[in-house]
Amino acid sequence: PQPILLANYTVPSYLVLKTDLTFDLHDDQTRVTALLTLQRNPQAVTDVDSLVLHGSELELESIALDDRVLTAAEYQVDGESLTLTGLPSQLTLRIVTRIKPHLNTSLEGLYQSRGLYCTQCEAEGFRKITYYPDRPDVMSEFTTRITADRQRYPVLLSNGNLVEQGELDGGRHFAVWHDPFKKPAYLFALVAGDLSFIENHFVTRSGRDVTLRIYVEAKDLDKCDHAMDSLKNSMHWDEEVYGREYDLDIFMIVAVDDFNMGAMENKGLNIFNTSCVLAKPETTTDVGFQRVEAVVAHEYFHNWSGNRVTCRDWFQLSLKEGFTVYRDAEFSADMGSRTVKRIEDVALLRTLQFAEDGGPMAHAVRPASYIEISNFYTLTIYEKGAELVRMLATLLGPEKFREGSDLYFDRHDGQAVTTDDFVQAMADVSGRDLGQFKRWYSQAGTPRIEVSDHYDEDALEYSLTFRQSCPPTPENTNKQPFHIPVKTGLLGTAGDLPLRLKDHPVDTETSDNTSIVLELTEAEQTFVFQQVHEKPVPSVLRGFSAPVKLHYSWQREDLITLMSRDSDGFNRWEASQQLALRVLHDLMQEASLATVSAATEEAIAALIDALQSVVQDETLDPAMVAYMLTLPTEAYISELATVIDVDAIHQARQYLQGRIAHALKSAFVSIYQRYDHQQAYRADARGIADRSLKNTALHYLSLLDDESWIETCYEQYRAASNMTDAMAALTRLVNTDNPLAATLAENALDNFYQRWQQEPLVVNQWFSVQAGCNLPDTLAQVKKLQKHPAFDSRNPNKIRALIGVFCNNNAVNFHRLDEQQQGQGYRFLADEIIRLNKQNPQIAARLLTPLTKWRKYDETRQQLMKAELQRILQEELSRDVYEVVSKSLA
Template sequence: MDIASRPAEPTDDAALAGIAPPPVIRREDYVPPAWLIPEVALDFKLGLDATHVTARLSVMRNTAGKGGTTLRLNGDQIAPLAVRVDGHDVNDWRLDGPDLLVELSGERHVVEIETALNPAANSQLMGLYASNGMLCTQCEAEGFRRITFFPDRPDVLSTYTVRMSGNKAEFPILLANGNCMASGPGENGMHWAEWHDPWPKPGYLFALVAGDLVANHATFETMSGRKVDLNIWVRPGDEARTEHAMQSLINSMKWDEKVFGREYDLDLFNIVAVSDFNMGAMENKGLNVFNTRYVLADPETATDADYDAVEGVIGHEYFHNWSGNRVTCRDWFQLSLKEGFTVLRDQMFSADMGSAAVKRIEDVRVLRGAQFSEDSGPLAHPIRPDTYQEISNFYTTTIYNKGAEVIRMMRTMAGEERFRKGTDLYFERHDGEAATCEDFIKAMEDGTGLDLTQFRLWYSQAGTPQVAVELTQQGEQAVLALSQTVPPTPGQPDKQPMPIPLRLALFDRHTGRHGGEKLIVLDKERDTFTFDGFPAPPVLSINRGFSAPVAIQYPRATDDLVFLAAHDDDPFARYEALQQLVVQHLVAAISGTLDERAREAGRAAISQALGSVIEDPALDDLMRGELMILPSEAYLAEQFPVSDPGAVHKERQALKRWLGAHLAEPLKALHDRALAVPYSRDAAARGKRKIKTQALVLIAAGDPAEGGRRAFAQYNAADNMTDRQGALKVLVDLEGPEREQALADFRARYGQNALVVDKWFSLQAGALVPNVLDHIAVLAQRPDFTITNPNRVRALYMTATTNPNAFHHESGAGYRMIGDLIRRLDPINAQTAARFVPALGRWRRVEPGRAGIMREELERIAALPGLSRDVREQVSKSLG
């Protein structure tokens, strides 16, 4: 029997729309499936406009399940052409909404179902769909039910045999999960292939691809000596841009063997790049399907950040082979079991492949910029939610990024060696099973020896803990008083204290050194820690390495922050000190509490700290580039219960201009030094490119004419996309002929490359010019803007939601633009449309004038007849 559902309570927006909201699915209602499907055989007769599917399901009654004689098979926008049981046509089947119900009297049966699909008409990009003449699938979370009727839930694991036949000229390559067992020619230009995956998997991991593709081929020898064939399939002409992806795959396989002891388990590993894709990539067993942006890279078309993203996503999907495929989720409430754990694994991998310090800062910036705001808004939820209406809405930074941080805390408390014992035990116990978050925690307890009873609260409580810090002196003792609060979130008004591991060090302010790092765990509402041997008050460095995903509330003296920015030996803590120096100044400036004298003193302190970063010869340039990035406006807004986006933007821009003017000479010297370094992919050259862009941003803020001159010269001299895009990003923020010349050249140069054209759209949508909304409106009318391609939609409109001059325009035009987009996009691609709702859902955290317009847009969306479950859930929670 399916997970039970109950009616949702009516909400204002549901009444406004005149239709009932979708049912609420509750974790507590889980029951095992009534029937299991040990084996699945699928036969596809492929066509872009018409594909015929025959599914042969070997079903057996589940002794652990409850459900009587009824076999419920989920469906979505499909209809059965024929239903057979044990080889005989049956007519007593019935439909219950979208689901097919078949009555079965015995313990084991073979059920056959025929369905017909139109992949070319599938704009939702879920199930089987067409992309530029190719057929491909996306089945997570509930897309398999759009292909055939099936108990589409993660705890129904089956071995799959797949036969495909199609026109050889149209679909010369036929791919599915597992290993290819046979292939051959058919009649009238047709051909066929049969694939078998020996590892049981849920339907969400099923994959099929058919099209005109070519492969970059390599081999890998596993630690036990098995040979694995590796293929990255792309459209003809793109294969030269897959070398980095292939090396990333090989590095991932080696790393997972070394660090986690995980070996690949098939003879073949295929990756396919698809240009129309809702997500970044999908870990289907043995056949990963990727958005092209995370496969294709060369220096001319991909930035250093793009290269890093390819490496990270390739690693993420490969690591899922164990943390997601071999051990999968019992139900979708356990999504962070696979995603949080795998994000941690890909973060560790990327740190080992490059700069661990820079990677940690980048990860924290993403968490603070996206997840912290999610935690403080109407869509806040624990990493293991208790309810949902549409599971696609829970592919969030809370599930992924905060989920990773929670497991990282376990690793911090246990240490690397004991953490590895815990993960080994987890894989050993649950290989081939659909597991729960509790299964993972129990394996970690047994493997590490930790008592994680209280720690489980991290899985059930939403919100970002706030840790208040006070450091005092008693004789020669430093006394650290800590207290924690977890703010109320929707449905969770009262919270319990959680264990918070904090790495810290106490610096002697005269020597600039400390006596060793310590790990403390704050597991009470308040606690005090004492440290001996400090005749003078030390300088505290706390939450080093961002050991816990919390907000530290510790107003510091400016001198202490300048000291830590210059002396802290923990790279993240040094970055944090500089960030806090800027945040404290800007929060005061935005609040209007600074007089002119205090404003100048604050700017001078920031200039001193940033100047030391620019000129410190001990810093590598990758780290220097990170330290030069000012806190984002999203993070600054989080410092206020209610923010004024206009004031936040105004003060941050003013500080940029001041720093650019007062540090003009060292910034120009830094830019000149970086310009002299030729292109390569090594860390030193990548660092030079990073500081080149950051220096240019500040130079242009302080002196637009000088910045524009340098940016235009850098653009014209660039021999790589990092330098060219960095220069163009500066130029699009400036008024002048160079801006239009560079944009025209960029479009002409890369007009045939869809991924780079996405950059062209995105750069203009993010431009900090007064009339950016007019530019966006013009771009949306171009023939090369298509609302059916998620990459292009995100490039233009998601970028606009992060641009204060666009989204938060005081007229409200930006809010109306996004509201119109959601209404237009929802019937075409509901998943993509729903991802735009949270931007409007932040209305309670914005000043009243803008907030009213944001709410009006949400109400207009709620009133739309036939709204998808994806958008309706997001809107109702945002208004509720």
């Protein structure tokens, strides 16, 4: 397969003014009639008279031009397109195709999920429905008529407003939907099935009464309230914070079980993976509740950042995704704790997105080429893209940023535009030159910043010097300096020092007296602070103001100072992580953990002292305490490593957790006992924070060589009134290497399945907790679970829960090198990918990620992983899998 290049973009030759679709749904096939009203694009560069319609896996019944049926000689058709030439400047096309949704396992286009018809068209699924210019810069007004059996498919939905419905002969009925807003085909949606719904209303600030509906299977009606509350909060927030109102009379969400993504923002008819919409305390963890809130908001916010203003081409994907992730992150920060949300987002970015930047699939936020666009729904496009928008907000300050977003929406409403257009709007309102900033969109890789400092006690001057660089990535070896906002404060003995910067006027829009946004634009730059009366501890990159790797040789005491006194909550947490990372690295250097060196002992003692202070700090949010007590994850330590020593990382982390558990035992006991175990569940910031701290304490206590805490875990599991507490306890039982724990884990797992077997999302958690088990023999257990009646090898959620968790979140088992299991994890994954390559290429390609990182392991593992990639390459591969495997081996 050939790559598609941004440089080759040309405007469409024809525009589609109107798209009238008729879907006749029948058991053996669906007949799709598309009536397209077309007009030559006045902006087409040359006077073209040809039109390429995309189409894949379609059976063409007929095509008529201005009511004249064409013969096969009058068009060219292949497996991917249908081309017409010699066309007039205005025309209609009537295209009749037949498709087979019941055989569609790729979950792109129109398919069936548990008997329900649904669609997924982004990015290029619409071409599996009918022949069409399936590209985001072709925007059209859609009318959709659906006919189906009335009894089995009583609910018929599409985008926009319902304009007509009625009965037909033969027990069938129909519905007609009209969407007045022009949209690209990727935002088209259709649903037909036997669904129930909950309904609510939202009155927009201009007085539009919007009907809100969440459609689910009847058994799930009791799990929709949280999503409905989240939707109403999102609608209100977008009016308040961005001045954006909803624009149709109805907004619908439909939950489906089989879905490749989390959810999809189709105009007026969002389709959601059940995992991102259903929630109730008994079945859903706190993380699940937060995810529902964030995804509902994300999809709703797309109505403006994505639908009203969309992407010109798929290279611009981050235009809508980066901006919308930024918007949903700010929404979640406003709904809960801002600092905690930032910590969670940065942890994800630094662990997974930085790893992507350092791997073979590294790409810019606006890539220059791709083979399969589905492979570019990545952490780089989403999370790093959001960081770029955050940096613009930091550089402009809140008021100018809001002006910029207003200008962007006003200027481009109804258009398909580029990331350059977004940045231009920000430049126009602020008068700033953002030319250099745009390098963030075109240059891949994580910049590295080395910081050094100097205190001149005679001149009372303190200088900070920054040196930036960026490692090479596959498509770009020679990086130009980035424009990087580094939010900085200086900590003195009594707290933040006032900041007076030499030769730089302070921008009051973006800086205050205690934090300043330093703007790096050159490879090396020095900033001098004046009237600094004591040697400060620098607090650099506050709030993680840029997606970079920052290096500064803080003394251990400096980190302890930052941890206890920094006014920036994010940097307090960051200092705790840095301190712990140093100890973990010391431990990884030890020949044996049975006796560690005096220097390492001293480092452990200092860390434990600092954590003791954190536990005793009553001013801290309990969620912050929990995060500061939690050691950096194995995945993050691996990302930082040059060569990943899987076993040393695991052992060092386990060992240090054990030491902390012993040293802070009485604090953990007190946290656990002080918690009111009878309190009613609330999914708000306080409730989540309290449970998080209590379960962190239980985690540590379960590491003590004291079976009473194993029994406590079992008791918590049995008594839990919510899934957060049940899963926290069950996870400890499953991962504890002790005969009592093993027996109790088995009882609890049996009980769990018996209780929840009718709830697919809960069963997924049951698969995950077992797949994530760090004890040996987990691979055998995972293979056994694949044969369990509750496992469905076609359902993406099940695949992610079992296979995804084992291969991504269970490094010690996935990478086992012992004689019996050497390379078996890799072989297992490769077999699954080969199977999924045909069935569902998107999921297959996504599952490949752990194998793509082979270069970061020791020689033995490298060989084994590479051999599996080569074995996959021997197969007849989908574009999706081919792209990832071939780039990984290049």
